[in-house]
Amino acid sequence: MTDNTPQNPLATPSAPLTLLGLGDMGTALARTWLAAGHPLTVWNRTAAKAGALVAEGAVAAASPAEAVAAGRLVVLCLLDDASVGAALEGVDLTGKDLVNLTTGTPAEGRARAAWAEARGARFVDGGIMATPNMIGIPEAGGYVFYSGSRALFDTHRATLQVPAGARFVGEDPGHAALHDVALLSAMYGLFAGISHAYALIEGEDIAPKDLSPLLSEWLGAMGFFTGNAAERLTSRDFTSGVVSNLAMQVTGSGTLLRTAEEQGVSAELISPYLELMRRRLAADPAAHGGEDTAGAITLLRAGARS
Numbered sequence: 001m002t003d004n005t006p007q008n009p010l011a012t013p014s015a016p017l018t019l020l021g022l023g024d025m026g027t028a029l030a031r032t033w034l035a036a037g038h039p040l041t042v043w044n045r046t047a048a049k050a051g052a053l054v055a056e057g058a059v060a061a062a063s064p065a066e067a068v069a070a071g072r073l074v075v076l077c078l079l080d081d082a083s084v085g086a087a088l089e090g091v092d093l094t095g096k097d098l099v100n101l102t103t104g105t106p107a108e109g110r111a112r113a114a115w116a117e118a119r120g121a122r123f124v125d126g127g128i129m130a131t132p133n134m135i136g137i138p139e140a141g142g143y144v145f146y147s148g149s150r151a152l153f154d155t156h157r158a159t160l161q162v163p164a165g166a167r168f169v170g171e172d173p174g175h176a177a178l179h180d181v182a183l184l185s186a187m188y189g190l191f192a193g194i195s196h197a198y199a200l201i202e203g204e205d206i207a208p209k210d211l212s213p214l215l216s217e218w219l220g221a222m223g224f225f226t227g228n229a230a231e232r233l234t235s236r237d238f239t240s241g242v243v244s245n246l247a248m249q250v251t252g253s254g255t256l257l258r259t260a261e262e263q264g265v266s267a268e269l270i271s272p273y274l275e276l277m278r279r280r281l282a283a284d285p286a287a288h289g290g291e292d293t294a295g296a297i298t299l300l301r302a303g304a305r306s
Contacts, residue, residue: 148170256274
């Protein structure tokens with residue numbers, strides 16, 4: 001006779017959990033877990049926000065302590081790290097599994113992990129790579145980075161991946177936030193370039209909707225830089241197989257700046273990167289002129305600044 005009893009009841013599709021924080025993201029997470037059949041206890045500083053979720057089956061706790069006491073898995077989705085400390089001040093965390101989806105820095109993730117462990121809890125930090133409207137929709141492509149206790153992650157993976165994909169990125173509790181911020185930083189850099197491009201055509205007989213597909217096509221073609229830079233930073237070889245070298249690009253960047261001036265557009269969104277390339281070349285034209293632009297990345301570390 002086959003024993004169908006789950007070996008880990010906390011990893012079953014209907015495992016109970018507690019959620020602290022019902023902002024837009026917290027509410028989206030809560031609704032997804034409820035829709036999947038998870039018994040859910042919720043708490044929010046503004047209690048009225050829990051009303052709609054209670055109508056959908058959640059149990060509202062009157063305090064963080066009451067919410068935490070309701071079960072082993074406790075998910076935090078609060079305003080910031082200080083809010084986490086304030087909400088859990090004096091709460092008994094012994095034997096609890098804390099999953100912190102509050103946006104923070106790598107240092108905050110590491111410090112909060114030590115704080116949790118000192119209080120008898122296991123801890124995983126998370127970085128959400130999704131907007132609230134992507135939660136619970138697999139085809140939207142959202143996911144969450146997790147780092148910290150591998151045992152905690154493995155225990156609750158089935159529950160954690162209900163709202164969005166779950167990607168474990170290491171036992172260093174700071175690495176989820178670091179991955180999160182690295183990707184978001186790249187995103188904002190991309191947004192900066194796109195914003196500058198649209199500003200250049202304002203007032204011209206060029207419709208933004210006509211430039212849009214050209215931008216998407218060009219940026220897609222330039223996506224090779226991601227892997228290329230990773231390879232060069234790993235090998236520290238910035239000169240082999242270079243197609244468009246640093247000296248040429250620094251010279252060409254003058255055209256970008258002059259065009260912005262002609263169009264009456266501030267170059268503040270693109271000039272920092274152009275200046276970084278110029279500094280790399282100026283440091284040693286003979287050594288760096290033939291490099292790929294990835295070499296300029298090495299100047300960004302605080303100890304490498306000139």
